Amino acid sequence: MKLGFIGTGKITDAVVRGFCTSAVAGVEIFVSPRNTGIANALVEAFPNVQKMTTNQAVVDAAEIVFVAVRPPVALAVLSELRFSSAQQVISFVPLLKQADLFAAVQPATRVGRAIPLPSVVYHNCPIPLFNISPQIAELFRYIGQPLLVNSEAELHAIWTLTGLISPYYHLLYELSKWTISHGVAAETAHQYVADLFQSLSHMAQQQQPIDFKKLAAHAATPNGMNEQAAKEITEKGAHQVYAAACDRLLTRF
Numbered sequence: 046m047k048l049g050f051i052g053t054g055k056i057t058d059a060v061v062r063g064f065c066t067s068a069v070a071g072v073e074i075f076v077s078p079r080n081t082g083i084a085n086a087l088v089e090a091f092p093n094v095q096k097m098t099t100n101q102a103v104v105d106a107a108e109i110v111f112v113a114v115r116p117p118v119a120l121a122v123l124s125e126l127r128f129s130s131a132q133q134v135i136s137f138v139p140l141l142k143q144a145d146l147f148a149a150v151q152p153a154t155r156v157g158r159a160i161p162l163p164s165v166v167y168h169n170c171p172i173p174l175f176n177i178s179p180q181i182a183e184l185f186r187y188i189g190q191p192l193l194v195n196s197e198a199e200l201h202a203i204w205t206l207t208g209l210i211s212p213y214y215h216l217l218y219e220l221s222k223w224t225i226s227h228g229v230a231a232e233t234a235h236q237y238v239a240d241l242f243q244s245l246s247h248m249a250q251q252q253q254p255i256d257f258k259k260l261a262a263h264a265a266t267p268n269g270m271n272e273q274a275a276k277e278i279t280e281k282g283a284h285q286v287y288a289a290a291c292d293r294l295l296t297r298f
């Protein structure tokens with residue numbers, strides 16, 4: 046399978062590294078020359094990666110083309126390229142709507158959108174997919190957990206959540222800092238906070254269906270620590286702050 050990447054930045058770096066360290070077989074990868082440093086490093090690290098001299102050379106070499114440039118330049122970059130009807134085009138660009146993407150890559154018609162995150166490097170990342178062929182969904186399975194979504198509106202709501210990565214790490218940072226300030230060794234505090242939240246998410250993932258409210262209620266023993274903290278944090282409006290931030294992020298789409 047021949048994979049091409051237009052835009053060799055952070056997410057292409059992660060996706061290419063994810064594929065090249067996965068069990069996927071028979072994959073050839075063609076990356077565009079920008080960013081030169083990242084493209085060169087990928088070529089050096091993996092024998093099946095080639096840096097092409099132009100974006101068009103990437104498109105010409107690939108059966109599946111991934112679009113990974115920043116939103117403001119995406120349409121201009123695509124408008125300079127000639128695609129073929131046999132190609133599949135998958136965009137990682139949040140603000141490039143399906144209809145505009147479809148129009149920009151004609152005569153290619155198999156066109157979809159995906160949200161990989163840098164954790165694809167560890168082959169452990171949910172990857173929401175919209176309008177994607179079963180072949181591509183299977184390909185993404187090598188670097189994460191494909192999640193098919195039914196509409197662009199759904200995709201945008203889910204994409205909104207990816208704006209909470211930094212706030213999430215800030216929360217973990219604050220909890221770690223508080224733990225250290227109460228005498229716990231920094232290494233122990235960081236490890237425990239990272240592992241605690243990983244373990245709570247893992248527990249939720251095991252439920253069928255997942256019911257966060259039930260998990261919260263189950264943990265809140267009457268008069269226990271969880272009931273006390275949940276009450277205080279809810280009353281102070283922390284959860285509404287997250288919902289309001291998501292509302293504002295969604296308007297970007």
Ligand SMILES: NC(=O)c1ccc[n+]([C@@H]2O[C@H](COP(=O)([O-])OP(=O)(O)OC[C@H]3O[C@@H](n4cnc5c(N)ncnc54)[C@H](OP(=O)(O)O)[C@@H]3O)[C@@H](O)[C@H]2O)c1
Nearest residue numbers: 052053054055056079080113114115116137138161162163
């Ligand atoms: N990072 C993530 O976690 C993530 C997750 C999902 C989706 N996305 C989306 O994926 C896209 C790329 O994100 P990113 O984080 O990888 O951004 P990035 O690190 O800024 O990468 C974008 C790359 O595009 C290159 N570029 C600029 N103009 C180009 C052109 N005309 N032709 C070819 N390449 C060009 C840039 O090269 P120079 O460095 O030389 O300027 C840069 O390396 C964005 O739309 C982003 O929203 C990112």
